[in-house]
Amino acid sequence: MKSKKDKTTRFQDLVYAATRNIPKGKVSTYGNIARKIGNPRSARSVGNALNRNPFAPKVPCHRVVRNGGLVGGFAGGQEKKIKILKKEGLKIIDRKLVEFRKIVV
DNA sequence: ACGGTGACGCTCA
DNA sequence: TTGAGCGCCACCG
Secondary structure: OOOOOOOHHHHHHHHHHHOOOOOOEEEEEOOOOOOOOHOOOHHHHHHHHOOOOOOOOOOHHEEEEEOOOOOOHHHHHHHHHHHHHHHHOEEOOOOOOHHHHHOOO
């Protein structure tokens, strides 16, 4: 539970907006989002923002993975994230997205 | 204001 | 190929 004033900063807002734009069945990467918002080197901060994602169900943070197709991390647990992605129709083997190159936006 | 931390990314061995 | 280390930027106490 966070305080009521856990306001989002501009950077975070951009991250959430970009993440929300990810269509179902596809995925994006932290670096890709970072580049989209105009900070190609802030991939780390992007993950930081998603971790505190106040728009949990609104923003499909589980559709954001690491560069190369690695699942990456997840606030509720990596396994959980994998499970959700599989439900979206994606295939994951050994924590890596199959055909990642084709499903990445 | 400063320093530490982290759901990353890339290079080197 | 796989593993480990360094660099980056934004957020928090």
